[in-house]
Amino acid sequence: MESLKAKINKTKLPNHIAIIMDGNGRWAKKQGKPRVFGHKNGVNSVREAIEACAEIGVNYLTLYAFSTENWNRPKIEIKTLMALLVSSLRKELKSLQKNDIKLNTIGNIKQLPEKAQKELEEVVKKTKNNKTLTLTLALSYGSREEIVNVIKNISKKVVNKQLKFEEIDEKIINNHLYTFSLPDVDLMIRTSGEKRISNFLLWQLAYAELYFTNTLWPDFKKENLFNAILDYQNRERRFGKTSEQIENINE
């Protein structure tokens, strides 16, 4: 594994990695266990991904932990996911502090159970001055809902004359998203073989490289993340330009 990590070019790291952690339910089913068993094991992969990013120097990691659509799941599963969130935050606070990791959240946090909101608030507050890695949890998050809110908030400012219609540009929109403090995503990973975006960071993924793997989330370990980064580093990001233009910039 060390050799895989050694192959990574530290000067071409993705600044922001976002992950759709998928396949917990199928992982559990394969072993004849209830779905929540998959989520419990998924927490270990969350830890691995955070550690891997911290080890190599990725600055931003965003995890899709609970979507607006996930509220339609069986009550018992929602309850377990929320309980896992609370217990993980309690258990990991020390390690977040030790590793200089700042916790951030995106999504309609007010929809979460009070206990989860409180725990999140506390960890966000306690880690707010940490600088090495910003870990963002997307919770009760839906990208379309986020964009609708942006439009409402910007319109309100225009109506109230706090903002001129002509002033609306990409920067203004960025500043109204949940992710206003985060850079664009460079690499988006989805596990479990599904090749969809599923209402995750639609605006923020505009120029991201997409990486899909069949590995189910509870099996996704550090070496899987290093492999995804190596794949990313072998791609040419052109942002609409030609290969020749990119080569000239790099010379």
Ligand code: FPP
């Ligand atoms: C997708 O698998 C996974 C989720 C909806 C939740 C992810 C949550 C965790 C890994 C644990 C808690 C998180 C934190 C941050 C401590 P799925 O249930 O959709 O799997 P399936 O597609 O195989 O059914």
